[in-house]
Amino acid sequence: MQPFWVFGYGSLLWDPGFAWTSRRLARLDGFHRSFCMRSIHHRGTREEPGLVLALDAASGATCHGIAFEIAPEIAEETLEYLRARELISAAYLETVQTLTLACGARVEALVYVIDPAHWQYCGDLPLEEQAAIIARATGGRGANRDYLFQTAAHLAELGLSDPDLEWLSNRVRALTGP
Numbered sequence: 001m002q003p004f005w006v007f008g009y010g011s012l013l014w015d016p017g018f019a020w021t022s023r024r025l026a027r028l029d030g031f032h033r034s035f036c037m038r039s040i041h042h043r044g045t046r047e048e049p050g051l052v053l054a055l056d057a058a059s060g061a062t063c064h065g066i067a068f069e070i071a072p073e074i075a076e077e078t079l080e081y082l083r084a085r086e087l088i089s090a091a092y093l094e095t096v097q098t099l100t101l102a103c104g105a106r107v108e109a110l111v112y113v114i115d116p117a118h119w120q121y122c123g124d125l126p127l128e129e130q131a132a133i134i135a136r137a138t139g140g141r142g143a144n145r146d147y148l149f150q151t152a153a154h155l156a157e158l159g160l161s162d163p164d165l166e167w168l169s170n171r172v173r174a175l176t177g178p
Contacts, residue, residue, distance in 0.1 A: 003072045005109035006082065007099055009033050009065035010053035011147060014154040016068060017085065018078045025102035025158065026067035028111065031055040033063045033162060035130045035148075036123040037114055041088050043137055043144040050137030050144035051130055053151065054092065054114035056123050064160045067099050067109055079110075086112045091120040127164065131171040145172050 007028055008016060035051040044050025055063060070078045086092050092112040099109045114121055125133075137144035152169040155162050 002075065004070050004075055004079075005099065005107045006068045006070060006078075007065055007097070007109045007111045008068060009055060009063050010151055012068070013066055013158070014150050018068075018070070018081055019074055020068040021071045022069040024067050024069075025160070026065060026099040026107075026109075028055070028063045028065065028097055028099055030057060030059070030061060030097075031063050031111075031113060032058050032061035033065075034123060034164070035125070035134070035168070036121060037091050038120040038122055039137070039139055039144070040120070041139055042141040043139040043147050044133075045137075045139055048137055049120075049133070050139055050147075051122070051125075051133050052144075052147065054121075055111065056114055056116070064162075066158070067101060067107060082110070082112075089120060091115055091118040127167060128171070131168055131175060134168065135172045135175040145176060148172060 033053050034056045035053055036056045037052050037054040038049035039052040040046045040049050043052050093115050095111050095113055096108050097111040099107050134144045134148050152165045
């Protein structure tokens with residue numbers, strides 16, 4: 001198998017779960033990062049879904065994140081791992097998209113985007129409702145708020161601004177306490 005790139009925009013930023021040979025700041029055009037997927041496994045349950053980030057297609061949108069380069073000798077096992085992790089409920093679609101690296105180079109990368117036809121898609125939730133859900137939900141990988149806080153903190157460390165995540169972090173802290 002050939003080396004390939006993977007785009008991280010949510011938990012892959014701080015918990016990729018795979019080895020990589022290089023990582024670079026990258027931009028994906030045509031999508032935005034959004035808490036638009038009901039989580040019934042990792043950050044919620046079927047009875048009380050949480051919310052996780054997904055890439056939602058939108059004209060003129062841009063999402064900044066990290067492009068991870070995967071070496072050919074671990075490409076197959078990395079792909080298997082990513083599919084088991086990201087395609088657990090079929091709400092994500094496995095796609096190949098063009099990323100623009102911070103240096104200006106363009107690469108083709110594996111990118112998981114939300115399927116807007118899937119029942120877990122919830123792209124129309126107001127931020128206040130998102131905050132309320134995130135504040136109370138817990139799933140197999142822990143509290144939904146921890147997922148939000150970790151992602152927002154890592155975006156800030158990378159110097160990447162996401163006003164919605166910053167607002168949600170502040171609001172969820174206000175709802176749940178320190």
